[in-house]
Amino acid sequence: MRYNVVLFDADETLFDYTKAEAHALTSAFQEMKLECTPLLVDSYRRINQELWKAFEQGSITQQQLRTARFERLVAEHRLSEAIDAEAFSQAYIKYLGEGAFLIDGAAELCSQLQAGGQRMAIITNGIKEVQLSRIGRSELCDAFECIVVSEDAGSQKPHPAIFDFAFDKLGFPDRQEVLIVGDSLTSDIAGGSRYGIDTCWYNPGRKPNHSDVQPTYEIQRLEELVPILAGATHSQGNTSPSRA
Structure with missing residues (x-):
């Protein structure tokens, strides 16, 4: 050997991961009572990729990344002020953990x-x-x-x-x-x-x-x-x- x-x-x-992410996004958006549109999904994936690169380079911590991606998504698309980025993050992580594809x-x-x-x-x-x-x-x-x-x-x-x-x-x-x-x-x-x-x-x-x-x-x-x-x-x- x-x-x-x-x-x-x-x-x-x-x-x-792509399939697990799609499952988690759809489920988290539903829990937040938001329509999971292709535009929002594309924006999230772009933001998420940028932040993971920053984490890889040591520019941010993983804890910061977890919530920052949803804070940026909510701000970028001017989503409802009632949307809590931390709650959004927790829902997403919960559903992502189900994705054993x-x-x-x-x-x-x-x-x-x-x-x-x-x-x-x-x-x-x-x-x-x-x-x-x-x-x-x-x-x-x-x-x-x-x-x-x-x-x-x-x-x-x-x-x-x-x-x-x-x-x-x-x-x-x-x-x-x-x-x-x-x-x-x-x-x-x-x-x-x-x-x-x-x-x-x-x-x-x-x-x-x-x-x-x-x-x-x-x-x-x-x-x-x-x-x-x-x-x-x-x-x-x-x-x-x-x-x-």
Whole structure:
């Protein structure tokens, strides 16, 4: 086995965050007695993405992010003054925690790896109560040796402290035997590269990489990870090693 430990990102790598977000937004808007229009959804997603980038860069805290996105949404669209951003946030987080939707192939991949004795962990910047709820409700609930959440680590990807925290929980494995798999170049891949571990960019949409961040591998389907872990990266034509 080429890699002893696989660190998986959660959202948009194993878990379908887009579907979970849609469920949470629709339900939270209904609870707030607001019509969930496409314009409001698009605005929320833009605001949310901007704030998560700020969190990733350390500009704001996760606690600030939780409410700020709804404060900005209410202000931007001049929604009813009766709308309480904190209550909106709490409703959204409650419903988001229900969204245990998986990316296609995630259950099969983790089952296969688990049966083969592969050590696996999750490393996520997501909100702890949401992530633990979603993972616990899913088919993957018992697949991971540990779940590393940025709130517990006191740091977030791409910063090294969260990787220090993860390695501590995993018994300090050899970095050459650890692979991180994720969909974010700026968070998962940049963080792993800086920490000195190999990286696998899950890129199902075949997005171009215009950044300076170069993953060790790039895959479009989760099943393509299997030969990488086995050390047979050239056995599948759709698996793209970025370096030897």
